Amino acid sequence: MRRIYLDNAATTHVAKEVLEAMMPYFSEKFGNASSLHSFGRETRDAVENSREKISKKLNAKEHKIIFTSGGTEANNLALKGVAFANREKGKHIITTKIEHDCVLNACKWLEKNGFEVTYLNVDKEGFIDLNELENAIRNDTIIVSIMHANNEIGTIADLKAVGEICKAKGVYFHSDTCQSFCKVPIDLKSFPVDLLTINAHKIYGPKGVGALVIGEGVKIDPLLHGGGHELGLRSGTENVPGIVGFAKAIDVIKEKDIEHMKRLSDKLIEGFSAIEESWLNGPKGDKRLCNNVNFTFRFIEGESLLLYLDSKGIAASTGSACSTRAVEPSHVLTAIGLSAADAHGSLRFSVGKDNTEDEIKYVIDVVKESVESLRKISPLTKK
Amino acid sequence: MNEGIRYSKKIMDLFLHPKNVGELKDADGVGKVGSAVCGDVMVIYIKVAEQAGKKIIMDTKFKTFGCAAAIASSSMLTEMVKGKTLEEAEKLTWKDIEKALDGLPLVKTHCAVLAIDALKAAIKDYKQKLKGEKE
Structure with missing residues (x-):
């Protein structure tokens, strides 16, 4: 039977060139990127080159790229990590009613842990009202999380306008860009975004790898504690083939x-x-x-x-x-x-x-x- | 929700090729249950006739708004009750439908429950109409 795949917002296939780029990092170049010997050095180089490539794509020179297991983990890290690291500043978080479940459920969990969350309304096309956002920001607001392109209805939010409001008010701005990354231009030099979630499997890369892009000076705590990988923000041995595939995938579309x-x-x-x-x-x-x-x-x-x-x-x-x-x-x-x-x-x-x-x-x-x-x-x- | 849903072949066959779809214009009993808000609405029509002193469901039809399990459950119900006496039909439970469908995913058992409720509502409607005629 003829098969037609129209669920690319759920996931895409891995592009041939992506798979080819990943292949050497399973059996041939398998070293732990934290090891000091030559096996480790060659995978460390692969991880750092990948990081550099993704950073360039986003024009994110001032930002850190922290590799994670995907979009869900990056969104959880952004929200919980910033919330807990900035408890002294406040306990208020702002997001929208149309975020992905991983943002909404992370917010619900934070509510159970003493934080307050405002869920912004959207209009009939899925856009927030910028005035409503501005009015919702309080003295104790720590972070605003608004997705770039909505996964269900495709509405593209104005990241620049939201970012400027957040910057003027002195609150962190996080955006989940899993659906838009590589389909809509994102330039972190001109968009004031403090934290950005990206992932690989919507852009013909592998599942199980994503990243949180973190701006300079952002106070954030890790979710995973361990050997101090990824600048201490995401412990766990790096998924080298996944990271290499991710960096290759950003050129596919x-x-x-x-x-x-x-x-x-x-x-x-x-x-x-x-x-x-x-x-x-x-x-x-x-x-x-x-x-x-x-x-x-x-x-x-x-x-x-x-x-x-x-x-x-x-x-x-x-x-x-x-x-x-x-x-x-x-x-x-x-x-x-x-x-x-x-x-x-x-x-x-x-x-x-x-x-x-x-x-x-x-x-x-x-x-x-x-x-x-x-x-x-x-x-x-x-x- | 994220476990995914797998339907038996029987459910898929009935869903794609349901039996007894439609309305009975001269139905003796109609049962409507569920709500569009919850994602399922079922309407069951029954035609009842007396044969040798027994009330028998001669014909049934259904219309359903809902998922594959809801459509398959209603279709199966109409097949199961056709030719049965009212007493026999009243003894049916959602478990009988589940069994006839070769099993239902856990999150879909309410579809079989709904089909039984629709049948009960149709029989109740028939009995009330009969009472109205007698009075």
């Missing part, structure tokens, strides 16, 4: 790939718009991530549409989470004002650089048929 993904996404949006009682979630145009398409198809439930498409070889994703009693609607879709019923009927399609126009045509046809079939079964359909 080219400008033309971004344009290609944007074109394919626009085609999907156009095709799905022809389906009755359906709409695009998130903004249109250049404030939307190039590869994200999130659509509500009313009167049907997302998981059933997902599995219908899966039976035809198409991979997409829902934002809903199934619990034992009911299906929890996506917190992002409810934050932008969708009813729970409409949020349940939503699906995310995230294109990749290797998808083709022909695949997109097939997907549009299959989605139309599938929505029609499921609406025939649904008691909610108006007829």
Whole structure:
């Protein structure tokens, strides 16, 4: 059966050149990067060269790149690490209602540990109100955490504007850029961002590696204590093949790939718009991530549409989470004002650089048929 | 949630090719349960006739908004009760549906519970209508 992968926001395949770059670091160059002998030195060089390369990509000369096990760990390190290191300054944290679960759940855990968190509202396209942010910052606010591109609806926040507000108010600014890194330009020389989360497996790199980029002078405590690796901020023997693959992956997505993904996404949006009682979630145009398409198809439930498409070889994703009693609607879709019923009927399609126009045509046809079939079964359909 | 969900082949077959989909215009009983907010709505229609002094479910249809397990559970229920007496149908439990579907993932057992609730609601509706006619 034909298989079409449209879940690149969940993860991408590892690019061939990335895998090739990683291969020598499994069996051939296997030394512990902390060892003083030649085996250690060659992997230490590989780690430091990778760090240097990622630093250049972000124009982050003044920042430290701390390698982690991925985006989740980097976000946890940013929030918990800064919160605990700055307890004397205050106990207040600001974030938004549409962050990734790893940010929201880290915040909930911090609330249980004596911190206070403000969750900013977003408008119907997923943008925060900068005035609301400014007014939310208090004397005891330590850190503001606002994601760059939203993983579900592709809304791109104005990092520069948020950063400037935080800088003027003297609070740290952290941004989770797992979805946007290498798709939207990030220049830390001109964006005042103190802490930035990036990862490898959304950009054709391996799973299990990410980094927290930390600005000069940021007070932060580690989550993992041990041998003092990564400037004492992340103990644990470095994942050398992963780090090498990460550095290689930052060159995979080219400008033309971004344009290609944007074109394919626009085609999907156009095709799905022809389906009755359906709409695009998130903004249109250049404030939307190039590869994200999130659509509500009313009167049907997302998981059933997902599995219908899966039976035809198409991979997409829902934002809903199934619990034992009911299906929890996506917190992002409810934050932008969708009813729970409409949020349940939503699906995310995230294109990749290797998808083709022909695949997109097939997907549009299959989605139309599938929505029609499921609406025939649904008691909610108006007829 | 992050354990992922794996459905039996039976569930997937029924989900992709459900039986008895639709409405019964002249239904004797209709049961609607669940809510769109929670992600599942089921409607079960039953047609009842008396044969040799026994009330038998002659026909059933369903309409469901929900996940694959909800659709498969309702489809299975309609197949299981067709031709059964009301007494027999009332004895069915969600475990019977679960068994007939070759198992349900733990987070989806509520779908079989919902299907049984919809059937009970349809039978109740039938009995109430019957009572109304007699009075």
